[in-house]
Every structure is written in structure tokens, then in C-alpha cells.
Amino acid sequence: MNVMHERWSNPVRDPSDRDAWDDTPRLECGVFGVFDVDEAAALTALGLHSLQHRGQEACGIASFDGQRFHTERHMGHVGDAFAGADLVERLPGRAAIGHTRYSTAGGSFIRNVQPMFADLDSGGIALAHNGNLTNFLTLREQLVADGAIFQSTSDSEVILHLIARSRREKIVDRFIDALSKIEGGYALVAISNKKLIGIRDPLGIRPLVLGDLDGKAVLASETCALDMIGASFVRDVENGEMIVIDQDGVQSLKPFPAKRARPCIFEYVYFARPDSVVNGKSVYEVRKRMGRRLAQETPAEVDVVVPVPDSGVPAALGFAQEAGLPYELGIIRNHYVGRTFIQPTQGQREMGVRMKLSPNRSVLAGKRVLLVDDSIVRGTNSIRVVRMVREAGAKEVHLRSASPPIQWPDYYGIDMPDREKLLAANHSVEEIAKILNVDSMGYLSVEGLYWAMEAGPRNAEDPQFTDHYFTGDYPTRLLDREIAEGRNEAVERQLSFLVDA
Incomplete structure (x- = not known):
């Protein structure tokens, strides 16, 4: 069994506490991971600083020191949560992942902050996820009916439950088994006892890049995070690709049926930092x-x-x-007006x-x-x-x-x-x-x-990008929506992520 040590802070916050005058779109999060490096948590904190624009509500880091997992999850900015000189003492180890998060409809609560941890029979695992599952409610209902107990309203926890219930022996196979059941757009990173894993959804909707830091692999949502820690860009993780990093090196797996990539075009419009390179652009x-x-x-x-x-x-x-x-x-x-300071009525x-x-x-x-x-x-x-x-x-x-x-x-x-x-x-x-x-x-x-985008004319039959916010052309089935409409239920913002993803 893997012992986990966790620290967290959850200041009381009004669920409506966000820039009330600011109606700009909000992305759910950014992810980052390193393996087999000194002071992994400190590097992860630096990487998260560069991904702060992808999520300013909360942040978290999980590390593994060879025997124990350590996690810290906090409301607020990375600089406030992980600025202490004792960071590597609080989060020791040579492997770590991190996450920055925005809440969606509903409040910001510590139980929804990532990374999330599960102690499996095959060993512990910590997971951080960017994106959304469009069959989240359907899967959650099935899991609850089978006896699963949820601690959060995050679709990331659904992924953990699916991994835990897989009958496959190896952790990589458990991931493949779990992800074969989900639909939507996602990029995720995870650490187990011996591996750092990165996965991008079959359509490549959410970004994920692979970097190199003095011969050690790095995973991040954007290239700007690689620049922050002095890592070099290797390549984008391909759509439907699983990257497995361990002491033997970097392995690439393509466990899902091949599909044409349809990355989110809104990354270029708004979400990605302007100094990032996303999918080669x-x-x-x-x-x-x-x-x-x-x-x-x-x-x-x-x-x-x-x-x-x-x-x-x-x-x-x-x-x-x-x-x-x-x-x-x-x-x-x-730029110095903090979100916790401004709580406008x-x-x-x-x-x-x-x-x-x-x-x-x-x-x-x-x-x-x-x-x-x-x-x-x-x-x-x-x-x-x-x-x-x-x-x-x-x-x-x-x-x-x-x-x-x-x-x-x-x-x-x-x-x-x-x-x-x-x-x-x-x-x-x-x-x-x-x-x-x-x-x-x-x-x-x-x-x-x-x-x-220098992509040529839009192919209406097979669009080059995920662009449904402009066209209504969704890249996957919206299973939760279909079921809810079939039941004559109101389809609200929680469709694929309940209240908070």
C-alpha cells in the first residue's frame, strides 16, 4: 500500500467570486509533469507559473519520493501556494505532476482541485486532467450504481474509478481500459510508483507537448511551460497517443482507433499564451x-x-x-488587482x-x-x-x-x-x-x-479543427445531453461535468 501525505487549503469563497464584469471564456486547466529529476516539485511549480493563464481558481502538485505520494492542493494562484523555500521538503521526490484550474458553474471547492490520488491494488496513482468528458454523467451514474463512492464532482474522479475497476494487471493497460470507455476532449498526466504517463484524446482537442530537460522527459499543456524551466521542445503529443515515461526512457503507444486530429481552434483565439507554439503554429x-x-x-x-x-x-x-x-x-x-481582493457586489x-x-x-x-x-x-x-x-x-x-x-x-x-x-x-x-x-x-x-490558421478552406465534411462554438459542428457525441433530452430534463451547464470539472 502507498501512504499518501496531503496538505490543502480551502479558504471560504463565494461561488460567484469571479470577475463579475469579465465574460471572457474560461478554460478548465493546465497540466504539467516531470520524471526522474531533482526537486521535481519545484520544477513543477515553475511550469505551473507559466500555465497560470489556463486556470486561476486553484492549483495542486503531487510528487512521489520512491515510497510515498505527497500532494498539496490550494485555492488561489501558484505563486501564493507554492512559493515557500520548503517546497521540496513538503513535496519530496524525483517525479511530480501539477495542475492549474478554473471552476465552471458553481463554486470553487478543495475537493474538486487536482491532482487527485487513488491507492490501487497495483500501487498508488495521482492524476491531473485538462478537458471534459461528454459522457461523464452517464459513466458516473453507472459507477454509483455499482457501488462507487465519489468525493468530488470532477470528471477526473470518474477516470480514477474506471482505472481502479479495471481488471487488467499493468497500470498502462488499466489506463487504456478506462479511457476506451470515455468520450470528449482531454489531455492528462499521471504518476504511478514507476511511471509518468501523458495521454491526449483521440481527436487531440486539448493540447499536450513533450519536452526534454537535460535528457529527462517533461509533459506540459503548452510550450511556454517548457521555456520556463529551460527545457527544449521535442514534439506535440499526437491525438490518441499515450506517452509512457520510466527509467527505460520514453515509449509511445497508440491504443485507440486512428482518427483525424481536430484540435481546439479556440486555443489560438484566446486560451494559449501568445508565446506558445501549439500544434506547430x-x-x-x-x-x-x-x-x-x-x-x-x-x-x-x-x-x-x-x-x-x-x-x-x-x-x-x-x-x-x-x-x-x-x-x-x-x-x-x-495586473495587480487580485481575484480575492475584488469580490464585487x-x-x-x-x-x-x-x-x-x-x-x-x-x-x-x-x-x-x-x-x-x-x-x-x-x-x-x-x-x-x-x-x-x-x-x-x-x-x-x-x-x-x-x-x-x-x-x-x-x-x-x-x-x-x-x-x-x-x-x-x-x-x-x-x-x-x-x-x-x-x-x-x-x-x-x-x-x-x-x-x-493557414489551414486552407474549412472542410465541412471533416473539419480540420474543433470549432463548434462558431459552427454548431460538435466533434463527438454529446451522450449526456442526448440522454438528458430523452428524459425531458433541463440541459444545463453541468451536462458533462456536473458542477465543476
Whole structure:
């Protein structure tokens, strides 16, 4: 039996405690893993720092010292949770995995924070998972009926239960057995007594990369995490691939039926850090091309192009360069406003947006301003930004989205609301312009987005990317949704991940 030592912190938090004025999409998490290295937990903490943008609600690290597993899970940022000089004493060992997390609908609770640990008959295992299972509720119901007891509302725990119930002897075979039963998009890392394992879903929806640090293998959600620890990029983990790392080296397995990759295109639009390279494409360059194409498709007679920080910056730069217009920082973001400090009530939201974003009046006053944002979900953030820019003296305010209209919810690890809450799903572009109080409104087309990806025209029969939020073309069955609709149940945001994934 493997003894596990766990430390955790769970400050009381209001489930609605998030940037109430910020309706940007939220990704569930980032993952990181190292094997056979000195001070593995410290390296993992550094890697998680670079993946903080993928999850700011909570973080955790699990390590193995050859005899015992050690885990720490905390609410809040990596820098607050794992900054102590005694980190490697608290989390000893030469193998470790880590996780950063966003909550979705519902609250942030320590029981849902990863990595999660299970003590199996074949040895202990700690697992961290990015993504979402679209048959999570179905599997959970079956497992509960068979006597399984769940400690969380996370679909990651479903994976652990499936691994525990597998009758296969070897841990790798148990993983294969368990993952053959799940559907959805995921990238996961896990450590057992003797191995570090990384797996990417059969469609490659969620990213995972393999790196090298002085001859030792590293797994991470993005290449920026490799850069942080001085590791070199080896390659992307392929769709449907299992990477097994142990003392004998790195082994690649392809245990699932071959499928054409359909990576999530929203990684390029918003989620990935601009200095990352995802599936061989520079995120920064893709976003600049999005802005260039946006200028071609939706030109505007304006005096200045201003990004909505921070994710709108590359696209705004591309727009300005293509249109031959001045590019200025007309909105300044305050990076030192902590989430735990800002807990706005309904009446404080206007003050909240001004604490996070401030107008640069010298750029905006008397100008025809074109704002460029990466995407627009509900529109609440855009309304407040536009109002702020107008109050700063802008003569006109025009808005452009560097991605197509978001019209469909996501079930693969992005916190996007129900369709009735999506602005573009319920209003025309002209209506949206009136709602947001802008002089003109424009979106990048789906074709323009594929152009920016340098992927050629979109193949409607077999799309090159997961792009259902724009097209309604989901890459897998939504089994939980189908069953819920068959039962005439309300299909809410918990479809594939209950309340928190």
C-alpha cells in the first residue's frame, strides 16, 4: 500500500467570486509533469507559473519520493501556494505532476482541485486532467450504481474509478481500459510508483507537448511551460497517443482507433499564451493574421486601433498594420488587482471594471476609436469597456471581434454559457451594435479564421479543427445531453461535468 501525505487549503469563497464584469471564456486547466529529476516539485511549480493563464481558481502538485505520494492542493494562484523555500521538503521526490484550474458553474471547492490520488491494488496513482468528458454523467451514474463512492464532482474522479475497476494487471493497460470507455476532449498526466504517463484524446482537442530537460522527459499543456524551466521542445503529443515515461526512457503507444486530429481552434483565439507554439503554429502569429484578415473583411474609417487587453493585443496589431492605422494602448490593464481582493457586489461592478481596466485619455479623447477584442461571449464586458471609452472622450467607438460569432456552448472544457446567454446566438450583428452602443460592429468570418490558421478552406465534411462554438459542428457525441433530452430534463451547464470539472 502507498501512504499518501496531503496538505490543502480551502479558504471560504463565494461561488460567484469571479470577475463579475469579465465574460471572457474560461478554460478548465493546465497540466504539467516531470520524471526522474531533482526537486521535481519545484520544477513543477515553475511550469505551473507559466500555465497560470489556463486556470486561476486553484492549483495542486503531487510528487512521489520512491515510497510515498505527497500532494498539496490550494485555492488561489501558484505563486501564493507554492512559493515557500520548503517546497521540496513538503513535496519530496524525483517525479511530480501539477495542475492549474478554473471552476465552471458553481463554486470553487478543495475537493474538486487536482491532482487527485487513488491507492490501487497495483500501487498508488495521482492524476491531473485538462478537458471534459461528454459522457461523464452517464459513466458516473453507472459507477454509483455499482457501488462507487465519489468525493468530488470532477470528471477526473470518474477516470480514477474506471482505472481502479479495471481488471487488467499493468497500470498502462488499466489506463487504456478506462479511457476506451470515455468520450470528449482531454489531455492528462499521471504518476504511478514507476511511471509518468501523458495521454491526449483521440481527436487531440486539448493540447499536450513533450519536452526534454537535460535528457529527462517533461509533459506540459503548452510550450511556454517548457521555456520556463529551460527545457527544449521535442514534439506535440499526437491525438490518441499515450506517452509512457520510466527509467527505460520514453515509449509511445497508440491504443485507440486512428482518427483525424481536430484540435481546439479556440486555443489560438484566446486560451494559449501568445508565446506558445501549439500544434506547430505560433499563437502570436496566428492572432496577428486574424487581425490582418479582420481588417480586410470589416474595415472602418477610424483614427486609432486600440486592443482590449491582454488577449486582443496581437490581433489589434495585425489589424492596424494591415489597415495602415496607428496602434495605441488606449486601455491600460492593472495586473495587480487580485481575484480575492475584488469580490464585487452587483452595485460595485462598474467600479470593478475601472480597477482592472483604465482608459488612456490622451489616446482616446476626440478620436474615432476601433476596439479589437479576441472574442465576445455574453457582451457584458464589452458594454462596460465601450462605456468607459466613450466617457474618456472618444468621438466614435467601433468594435471588432477577431473571432467569428460564438453561437454554441462548449462541452469539452471551456466555460461557455448556455445558448440563450450567448449574445451572437440571439441577435444579429446590427442588433449587437445597438446593445453594445458602438458605431459599428464586425466579426471575423469562419473562413477568415481558417485563413489565419493557414489551414486552407474549412472542410465541412471533416473539419480540420474543433470549432463548434462558431459552427454548431460538435466533434463527438454529446451522450449526456442526448440522454438528458430523452428524459425531458433541463440541459444545463453541468451536462458533462456536473458542477465543476
